Amino acid sequence: MVVKLAKVDVVVVGTGWAGGVVSAELSKAGYKVVALERGKNVTRDDYIGVKDELRYTDRYEMMQNLASDTVTSRNYVDETALPVRTRKEVMIGTDLGGGSVHWAGATYRWKPYDFEIRSKTIERYGKNKIPADMTIQDWGITYDEMEKYYDRWEKTAGISGEPDPIGDMRSSDYPNPPMKESPAIRLFMDTTKKMGYHPYRVPAGNLSQAYVNPDGEQMNQCMFCSFCSHYGCDFGAKSDPLVTVLPTAMKTGNFEARTGAYVRRVLYKGGKATGVLYTDTMTGEEFEQPADVVVLAAFTFTNNRLLLLSGIGKPYNPNTRQGVIGRNFNAQFNITFLGARGFFKDKKFNYYMGAGALGATLSDFAGDNFDHSNVDFINGGGIELRQYGDGAIATNHVPKGTPGWGEEFKKNSIYYTNRSLVVWYTMATMSYWHNFLDLDPTYKDNFNDPLLRVTYKYTDQDRNMAKFGIEKSREIMEAMGADIIDEDEVPEEFDHVYDGMHYAGGVIMGTDPATSAVNNYLQMWDVDNLFVVGGSAFPQFAGHHPTATIGALAYRASEGIVNYLKNGGQLVEAKQKSSIV
Amino acid sequence: MADKSTGTNGMSRRTFIKNSGLVAGGLVGGGLFGGLLTNQFQKKPEILSDAKMSGGLQEARVFINRAEDFNILSAATERLFPKDSLGPGAIELGVPFFIDKQLAGEWGMNAKEYMKGPFITNIQAAGNHNNSNNQDSQGPNAATQVPAPTPRYQSILNRSEIFTLGLRKIDQVAQEDFGARFVDLAPDKQDEVLRMFEEDKVEMKGVGSSNFFYLLLQTTLEGAYADPVYGGNKNMMGWKMKEYPGPRMSYLDKIDVEEFIVMEPESLRNYQGH
Numbered sequence: 098m099v100v101k102l103a104k105v106d107v108v109v110v111g112t113g114w115a116g117g118v119v120s121a122e123l124s125k126a127g128y129k130v131v132a133l134e135r136g137k138n139v140t141r142d143d144y145i146g147v148k149d150e151l152r153y154t155d156r157y158e159m160m161q162n163l164a165s166d167t168v169t170s171r172n173y174v175d176e177t178a179l180p181v182r183t184r185k186e187v188m189i190g191t192d193l194g195g196g197s198v199h200w201a202g203a204t205y206r207w208k209p210y211d212f213e214i215r216s217k218t219i220e221r222y223g224k225n226k227i228p229a230d231m232t233i234q235d236w237g238i239t240y241d242e243m244e245k246y247y248d249r250w251e252k253t254a255g256i257s258g259e260p261d262p263i264g265d266m267r268s269s270d271y272p273n274p275p276m277k278e279s280p281a282i283r284l285f286m287d288t289t290k291k292m293g294y295h296p297y298r299v300p301a302g303n304l305s306q307a308y309v310n311p312d313g314e315q316m317n318q319c320m321f322c323s324f325c326s327h328y329g330c331d332f333g334a335k336s337d338p339l340v341t342v343l344p345t346a347m348k349t350g351n352f353e354a355r356t357g358a359y360v361r362r363v364l365y366k367g368g369k370a371t372g373v374l375y376t377d378t379m380t381g382e383e384f385e386q387p388a389d390v391v392v393l394a395a396f397t398f399t400n401n402r403l404l405l406l407s408g409i410g411k412p413y414n415p416n417t418r419q420g421v422i423g424r425n426f427n428a429q430f431n432i433t434f435l436g437a438r439g440f441f442k443d444k445k446f447n448y449y450m451g452a453g454a455l456g457a458t459l460s461d462f463a464g465d466n467f468d469h470s471n472v473d474f475i476n477g478g479g480i481e482l483r484q485y486g487d488g489a490i491a492t493n494h495v496p497k498g499t500p501g502w503g504e505e506f507k508k509n510s511i512y513y514t515n516r517s518l519v520v521w522y523t524m525a526t527m528s529y530w531h532n533f534l535d536l537d538p539t540y541k542d543n544f545n546d547p548l549l550r551v552t553y554k555y556t557d558q559d560r561n562m563a564k565f566g567i568e569k570s571r572e573i574m575e576a577m578g579a580d581i582i583d584e585d586e587v588p589e590e591f592d593h594v595y596d597g598m599h600y601a602g603g604v605i606m607g608t609d610p611a612t613s614a615v616n617n618y619l620q621m622w623d624v625d626n627l628f629v630v631g632g633s634a635f636p637q638f639a640g641h642h643p644t645a646t647i648g649a650l651a652y653r654a655s656e657g658i659v660n661y662l663k664n665g666g667q668l669v670e671a672k673q674k675s676s677i678v
Numbered sequence: 679m680a681d682k683s684t685g686t687n688g689m690s691r692r693t694f695i696k697n698s699g700l701v702a703g704g705l706v707g708g709g710l711f712g713g714l715l716t717n718q719f720q721k722k723p724e725i726l727s728d729a730k731m732s733g734g735l736q737e738a739r740v741f742i743n744r745a746e747d748f749n750i751l752s753a754a755t756e757r758l759f760p761k762d763s764l765g766p767g768a769i770e771l772g773v774p775f776f777i778d779k780q781l782a783g784e785w786g787m788n789a790k791e792y793m794k795g796p797f798i799t800n801i802q803a804a805g806n807h808n809n810s811n812n813q814d815s816q817g818p819n820a821a822t823q824v825p826a827p828t829p830r831y832q833s834i835l836n837r838s839e840i841f842t843l844g845l846r847k848i849d850q851v852a853q854e855d856f857g858a859r860f861v862d863l864a865p866d867k868q869d870e871v872l873r874m875f876e877e878d879k880v881e882m883k884g885v886g887s888s889n890f891f892y893l894l895l896q897t898t899l900e901g902a903y904a905d906p907v908y909g910g911n912k913n914m915m916g917w918k919m920k921e922y923p924g925p926r927m928s929y930l931d932k933i934d935v936e937e938f939i940v941m942e943p944e945s946l947r948n949y950q951g952h
Binding site (some may be wrong): 148149150151154155157162163164165166167174179180181183184185186274277278279280318319320322323324326327363430431432433434435436438444445446447449450451476483485486487488489490492493494495501502503504507508510511515519521539541545585586593594596597608636649670 | 706757758760762764785788789790791793794796798814815816817818819820821822823824826827828830831832869870872876887888895898899900902904905907908911914917919920922923925926927928929930932934935936938939946949950951
């Protein structure tokens with residue numbers, strides 16, 4: 098029996114940056130908000146004294162328990178997908194605060210080119226520059242319109258950084274100065290400056306100083322303790338929803354976060370969402386939470402799966418290329434973050450120290466910052482050097498040609514601990530008609546609901562851009578003076594390992610309901626009171642880390658939800674239907 | 679109540695600072711603090727005196743039933759991570775006990791993995807096994823992964839079952855192809871056996887032999903370098919070889935220092951103040 102609860106103004110599914118920002122903004126505006134989180138309740142106290150590499154990095158303590166559900170994965174439309182069974186093969190965040198708690202903290206704004214990629218590519222290079230298979234599209238919003246939301250989120254999160262010297266318009270500087278500079282970062286900055294590039298410090302969600310954000314939340318200075326990416330912060334010095342937007346929402350008295358609440362359906366009647374159905378994971382009881390507005394702000398996979406399971410929106414069909422839910426799935430998998438690793442025979446770096454977003458970068462080969470007339474791809478990516486602070490288990494990098502185990506491996510892996518650096522290309526990934534999400538016909542979860550199926554393959558664009566990035570990284574590593582340089586290899590195909598949590602799309606933004614699921618307020622075209630917030634809205638993936646854009650979109654969506662609650666109706670007028678083949 | 683006879687002399691400076699930190703941080707209320715203080719005072723001094731020694735009483739099998747299976751595991755891990763002039767090998771580091779404990783727990787039992795059917799147990803034959811994928815060497819998680827490839831896990835067997843089958847298979851291959859028990863083979867012959875597993879040349883029931891081999895390699899390296907609380911990295915000897923300091927509160931005053939800084943390692947036990 099389903100227990101029907103009292104109606105609230107807004108029910109939010111998910112408590113990461115997307116759900117957290119929406120919860121804070123709506124509860125501050127006076128609306129009653131309930132957020133549902135499938136994972137457990139956690140506080141900062143859960144992360145004090147847990148500097149344990151095995152438990153957090155190798156056993157994925159903070160990732161979703163896959164026993165009930167995971168995704169299935171295949172490369173091609175005619176293949177049988179297999180479930181991605183282990184947490185070593187797929188990282189999905191869970192628990193209060195979501196993936197935003199164990200993130201590294203690298204925080205880039207995406208570029209004007211990214212938001213209007215189709216128009217701007219055609220404008221500069223002509224229509225033929227975009228391959229026929231590629232389904233990239235403009236977002237229906239420009240960088241100039243996004244700027245104030247980026248600015249707001251950066252202030253909420255207390256980002257520490259300096260402007261990109263060849264970057265775009267900013268209404269104000271980062272709220273905190275860049276983090277301290279380590280010798281490895283100094284080497285990268287000095288070297289790339291000499292090469293004529295424009296390096297700058299990675300904008301970081303690790304705080305360079307104590308800071309109080311505009312909502313009055315206090316964050317502390319980062320200690321460079323190195324237990325950062327994959328970990329919750331020991332010190333409240335990494336910006337995450339647990340130390341920012343969730344307490345902000347809580348203080349209003351209008352907010353309740355319900356953990357162990359596994360949402361299974363969006364309830365839908367007469368063109369409107371009426372609430373959500375969820376199961377209490379502690380008792381097995383089923384509840385209906387009615388609401389005036391439903392916000393899906395979970396991870397990309399969950400946002401897509403819930404819409405497909407609920408029968409809301411037209412599912413994408415790759416054969417007809419019609420339908421929208423699941424369309425343009427895009428991600429940064431094992432063909433991204435490739436570059437060159439340098440081994441230094443006579444120089445040691447204190448690489449056991451660090452922080453998730455401690456690093457340096459340059460945007461000279463990002464977006465459309467360089468001429469693509471003579472290269473066989475569009476877009477680009479940042480080039481980064483990061484000093485995460487490497488654990489003892491992870492630090493086993495050896496020069497190519499070293500066996501994978503035995504005497505020589507042991508000797509080299511120990512010798513080169515603290516003697517190797519990597520420079521990589523955080524390249525963009527474009528969208529294609531053949532990369533999409535739908536429901537798996539075979540594999541089910543504990544409730545007998547189908548799992549989400551991912552169909553994803555690489556293209557020449559991916560391989561060409563990766564090769565380009567590796568070459569540029571190699572040149573930098575050479576100039577940095579490494580004695581041995583190993584270039585990464587461009588993989589032939591996607592390997593079904595979902596590393597790094599940068600998977601997006603499927604419920605994408607746009608101007609046309611035929612090719613997008615949500616408008617530029619993240620409001621569904623088909624259902625006025627349903628907003629779908631998060632990386633699921635990205636029509637394609639830009640060449641930088643995604644979190645700032647998710648945070649900014651969440652502020653944009655919050656504005657839209659308040660508008661909707663006041664005035665109702667569609668907030669954006671749809672453009673005429675485009676013809677799609 | 680606190681026992682006055684032990685007094686503050688029974689507390690190390692570290693313990694005292696940690697308790698003070700608890701008060702200053704306001705993380706515990708008065709009543710609870712009293713309880714913690716009492717517990718600290720009741721600790722026997724000898725526990726603190728061997729704070730850097732791994733517990734010998736924990737070196738017993740809790741998953742692997744047969745002593746001969748454990749001996750095969752010991753010999754195999756020692757070949758993957760041998761003792762040499764740099765320092766101890768897998769056996770001296772307690773790696774076999776580490777692996778045994780891992781197999782007994784949630785990881786060995788695949789408690790948090792998706793283990794619903796149908797299972798494709800001949801995935802090698804299906805050709806999308808991804809045997810060469812080495813996440814540690816490149817790509818998004820290059821800074822965090824163990825240097826062991828990640829073939830697609832599609833077996834109906836959990837990891838502890840794979841280890842049991844794999845260890846016995848190692849001995850079977852040793853006897854059939856090399857004419858002796860694995861533990862009695864010369865090191866170079868032992869390597870040959872292991873390489874056959876690595877290269878998927880051994881047929882195992884329900885799982886690829888390389889899947890087993892990479893789990894063995896992964897856990898061997900984890901056992902050498904994980905916090906000693908898990909039974910490996912005995913006396914932090916793995917960390918000492920790497921000049922790894924263990925968990926520390928802060929590098930705020932060191933992060934910009936040019937010279938390499940070597941510190942005597944400390945473990946989670948130190949960090950958490952037990």
